[in-house]
Amino acid sequence: MSLGCAKNLVDTEVMIAQLAADGWQLESDADRADTVVINTCAFIDPAKAESTQTILDHATRKQPGQQLIVAGCLAQRYGPQLQALVPEIDGVVGTGAYVGIADVLREAQAGRKPLRLHFEAEPVHDFLPRLVTTPQATAYLKVAEGCDHPCTFCIIPKLRGPFRSRGKESICAEARALVAGGAKELILIAQDTSMWGRDLGMRRGGLARLLHELHAIEGLEWIRLLYLYPATVDGELIEAIATLPKVCKYMDMPLQHVHPDVLRAMRRPSNGERYLELIDEFRSRVPTITMRSTFIVGFPGERDEHVEYLEEWIGRAQLDRVGFFEYSAEEDTPAATLPDAVTVRQRRERLVRLREAQRSASERARRKRWGGTVRVLVEESRYLRAHDEARRRLNVSRAWFGRSEGEAPGVDGGIYFTGDANAGEFCRVRVESVGAFDLFGSSVAVEACAV
DSSP states (O other), X not given: OBOSOHHHHHHHHHHHHHHHHTTOOOOSOGGGOSEEEEEEOXXXXXXXXXXXXXXXXXXXXXXXXXXXXXXXXXXXXXXXXXXXXXXXOOEXXXXXXXXXXXXXXXXXXXXXXXXXXXXOSSXXXXXXXXXXXXXXXXXXXXXXXXXXXXXXXXXXXXXXXXOEEOXXXXXXXXXXXXXXXXXXXXXXXXXXXXXXXXXXXXXXXXXXXXXXXXXXXXXXXXXXXXXXXXXXXXXXXXXXXXXXXXXXSEEEOOOBOOOHHHHHHHTOOSOHHHHXXXXXXXXXXXXXXXXXXXXXXXXXXXXXXXXXXXHHHHHHHOOSEEEEEEOOOOTTSGGGGOSSOOOHHHHHHHHHHHHHHHHHHHHHHHHTTTTOEEEEEEEEEEEOOTTOHHHHHHOOSEEEEEEOTTOOTTTSOOEEEESSOOTTSEEEEEEXXXXXXXXXXXXXXXXXXXX
């Protein structure tokens, strides 16, 4: 069971493959499994709460003779405490030791209750076999591990260690294997994807060079970038996005705030005006780009004038999609000890206010696609329930679902449509209506399947 981000999902897929090589088989029903492995998240309070509740749920209904293993970020952060508080846990494996999951299970079966939290100086992040669990034509590709940025609100460097780029040969070998297995879209991920290569001696243009290498892989159709960082995006990267046809015209760059005072307290780079310049650089070179960001609301010391500044900035930036999250005080982070905490009520009010400020820009972005035709990667045929918006708009009980270049999985919605299509392949869809999150239309052409 995998909780949290896509980076965690890749770790889960590696663990599944490691266990399969050791003779284990997947069981869809946890109650019937010999061992339950929960790969947890501990980034913010809601994620910790979900992970903790999942562990307790499985501990409560644990079957006689069954092992319960806790892995991932919550395990890395609170491993000894978890074992002490939840005696049903038979083993703990942190973020730096997940590739040894088979050994952990053997020790757990022997009754030794292993605790593996050791961070190696260079954890294994070479090309490791994976059992891909995403839709058949899409796979995540982790290009680096850890983080060097000093953001005062973030616990990730303590959970994942310093930033380490994977070697280009390793990344390309895994990419070719994923494409050979049916992937047509590879989604590049890291804590700071645009920093790739800098620790390997590439001062600028490292990610752009990697994109050129991946672009040459036969059978690969889309390369999507997630989690860019404003201080490590360079002109070479923007040029690669603009000129390489396989690179999706899509930018995901979490900014977290724009007011200089708040950014300074967060130890985040630059300021809102520089961010607008960077957005203009993307738009001038890639006019069709879809732009997404995220912001933290209610950081300690955030005042009304800071929120007004962000609200006005949102109107100027006109980003296509924005996610807003309430600040979560994480122990062992510098921000947790800052004065002038923002009350829960203030955070909620500001969250509503800023979402409303973004609403018109998001609606405008969706309306621009109305009547156009887009290339869609088809994920599946979905049954539509009576209250589903897609059922009302398309007037059918089953429709195809997919995504264009402008939608990343899990965060951006997608496109529901009728007509001819094949799961795992591409087709052209005419957008005939738009909703609050999704688009709706009909297939106008199906691309021929590769032989």
